[in-house]
Amino acid sequence: MIVLIHKTCNGPAVETDTLTAEACALPVEAFPFTCFTCLEEITDESELRFSEEIRM
Numbered sequence: 148m149i150v151l152i153h154k155t156c157n158g159p160a161v162e163t164d165t166l167t168a169e170a171c172a173l174p175v176e177a178f179p180f181t182c183f184t185c186l187e188e189i190t191d192e193s194e195l196r197f198s199e200e201i202r203m
């Protein structure tokens with residue numbers, strides 16, 4: 148499972164329940180959107196990093 152991490156707050160930028168592996172190719176038109184953790188506006192992909200979360 149791929150999780151989008153917001154670099155500024157180091158929390159998940161989107162609700163992880165709605166994310167699937169295919170979401171790692173984030174469409175550019177998704178910006179800007181509001182960070183799920185800190186509610187700041189994310190305007191660019193450079194504000195995010197991808198993290199692979201292993202679920203048991």
Ligand SMILES: [Zn+2]
Pocket residue numbers: 153155156157158160182183184185186187
């Ligand atoms: Zn954030």
